[in-house]
Amino acid sequence: MYARPGSGKSVLSNSINLALCLSGGIQRLPRIAIIDVGPSSSGLISLLKEALPAELKHLVAYHRLRMTPDYAINPFDTQLGCRYPTAQERGFLVNFITLLATPLGAERPYDGVSDMAGLVVDEIYKYLADDSKPHLYTKGIEPLVDDILSEIGFVLDEHTTWWEVTDALFLANFHHEAMLAQRYAAPLLPDIAAICRTQVIEDLYGQVKAPTGEPLIQAFGRMISSAVREYPILSGITKFDIGDARVVSLDLDEVAKSGGDAADRQTAVMYMLARYVLARHYYLTEDVLSDFPDAYREYHRIRIGEIREDPKRIVYDEFHRTSKARAVREQVILDMREGRKWNVQIALISQSLEDFDPVMVEFGTSIFIMDAGPEQAIKRSTEVFGLSETARVALKTRVHGPREGGATFLAQFATKSGINTQLLTSTLGPVELWAFSTTAEDARTRNKLYQKIGPAEARRVLANLFPSGSVKSMIENRLAVLKEQKGMIEEAAELGIIDQLVDEILNAYSKNPDVKSLSQ
Known part of the structure; x- marks a missing residue:
């Protein structure tokens, strides 16, 4: 899966992971390992944790690794x-x-x-x-x-x-x-x-x-x-x-640095x-x-039997961070080669097609292009994946990242019957959109409300008030008004507007827990 930042990669990845957890016919939660740089998968973990009964909450976990x-x-x-x-x-x-x-x-x-x-x-x-x-x-x-x-x-x-x-x-x-x-x-x-x-x-x-x-x-x-x-x-x-946790996200933001050999x-x-x-x-x-x-x-026979039955998935987000890590890439290629034998799915997510080795592209069975990019990127994608003229035009004109109504992307599936290329649109309900969003303004608003009224209630209130899953445009509009009034504005002003919005939401919530509009 690849696209420029802000094209909905993390949201789609979280959606796929959630869908795996909700698959029919499974007796237990699947085993999902998410290697992330940043908190983009923390919303999925929070959503799952809140949905599980108290005695099963330990089965999902988000950890931020530190060098201590x-x-x-x-x-x-x-x-x-x-x-x-x-x-x-x-x-x-x-x-x-x-x-x-x-x-x-x-x-x-x-x-x-x-x-x-x-x-x-x-x-x-x-x-x-x-x-x-x-x-x-x-x-x-x-x-x-x-x-x-x-x-x-x-x-x-x-x-x-x-x-x-x-x-x-x-x-x-x-x-x-x-x-x-x-x-x-x-x-x-x-x-x-x-x-x-x-x-x-x-x-x-x-x-x-x-x-x-x-x-x-x-x-x-x-x-x-x-x-x-x-x-x-x-x-x-x-x-x-990680104990018995089955769905685990490990955030490497503090320990996976960039810049220089060390x-x-x-x-x-x-x-x-x-x-x-x-x-x-x-x-x-x-x-x-x-x-x-x-x-x-x-003991191990019973345990291995369960592991063999369970669907398993390893997600490498921000994969471009491994560009100079030959050992990591060789391990990933080995995992991709043998994944089907072990019932392990490997998902690689990055910003450009060039971030993946040719052999990784060769082994890929599901390719998701979330954003067309410039003409040069379209040409490269067309060459590598053998896109037809129809698919190339669809990529150029229809694949645009998330908008109202969903995120349309180009998907290519390698099946036993051959290659299948489709335009697909990922549509999510407002609760999922609010859980998965990584847009800075949305994440700040959501996290502040998490602290005040708890994750599940915060998502419900936000979904009622902003069913589009975002307050970015509202905050930008308020910033524009502030700029007209005061001229230059600083980052602190944006944070102040988010704090003000959170206060408005909490005030409306205190009067009516099922509030649907801030103008009520």
């Missing part, structure tokens, strides 16, 4: 009870470590780094396995675990390991607490910097030199140590947990991390059960 230890995510966590990662998880870890061990500004790592990353991953899990040097249990760092261990009468000594604690909690049916304990058994990124200096790694890579002249092992360890220092979110035990690297790391934390369970199958410990197989 409180949001720590350990990519080395494994499935519950598993001493080693699955093949899919190992592949991700190798890609992730290779990304961290790529020099800033370089497109590719030094020769040998990717192979070395694979060996390092294998060695760190072997080193911390039960029959080697597992992490020892420490009382007092996870009080909930300590309390349950006392409750079940678990006997501790100075040799007790976190893996033994994990197993004991799981067998006593304390699955959540077992997961908490397992986090302390898992390897951490700082361990990687240490393990690469062990004899096994030295024997294979000790004589290899990096292009800088330093030993490859030293260069690898230096870059991993730098990552530990630069990214507090990666350096400790997992603190950030910012590009950080953006790549955060996109990879977001995809891992939201969607790593999507790719589990019954085939992996034979590699899991016996005691955990039935």
Whole structure:
């Protein structure tokens, strides 16, 4: 899906995600992972949360990721009870470590780094396995675990390991607490910097030199140590947990920066991390059960059965932010290649056709052009998608972004019967329009009312008062009047007008909760 800003991409994406949640025949909420830069999907999450009963509200969540230890995510966590990662998880870890061990500004790592990353991953899990040097249990760092261990009468000594604690909690049916304990058994990124200096790694890579002249092992360890220092979110035990949430939006606005090699690297790391934390369970199958410990197989068999049944969707919004993140794009291409096999839909949303690699366009089964753009963009879209003359003219004259009556866009679907190109119009009710709008004036008005009367009531009142789903034109008209009266106006004046409008709405609402017009 692509179009210039303000063309309705976020609204359509939210509509598709909502439609997936409301699909007929599903027994549970689908699994939707939204990787966003900004709060454009927060309205969908709020809408779903308010519609769910109290005991199910935790199934949808919106999180704004921050570069602090409180949001720590350990990519080395494994499935519950598993001493080693699955093949899919190992592949991700190798890609992730290779990304961290790529020099800033370089497109590719030094020769040998990717192979070395694979060996390092294998060695760190072997080193911390039960029959080697597992992490020892420490009382007092996870009080909930300590309390349950006392409750079940678990006997501790100075040799007790976190893996033994994990197993004991799981067998006593304390699955959540077992997961908490397992986090302390898992390897951490700082361990990687240490393990690469062990004899096994030295024997294979000790004589290899990096292009800088330093030993490859030293260069690898230096870059991993730098990552530990630069990214507090990666350096400790997992603190950030989406729990059982099925529809999750992760806002990377604070951590996915643009401008300069360091910012590009950080953006790549955060996109990879977001995809891992939201969607790593999507790719589990019954085939992996034979590699899991016996005691955990039935638990995982039931869980994997549910995951396999559920529709799954990964949404990458603001995809142009990954333009210099080769590792992210290769992961996305892999997900697109194998998506159908795992029942996973991949949605890429950006501002231009040029933001997508040719192979991504080739694998796309549904293309949505939300805005025709200039003649040059129309010509490029026509060439890439083989649009007929009729479709080209329709794109040029009919595809115009959101207007009263809906947002008309050009859609091309690749089906078993061939390519199908259609003009479609997305029409939403006023409540959905108010929930999904990302227009600055609308978002400010809506969010202020959310704080005053709650999200569900705010959407209902706004839908009654402004069924078009926007107050942008009203605010612009009021600004124009103010400009005539005072000449130059500042941004503070616009905020003041929004505050004034919110006060008018609240005043009318206090007199009549079903107010339909501010002139009443």
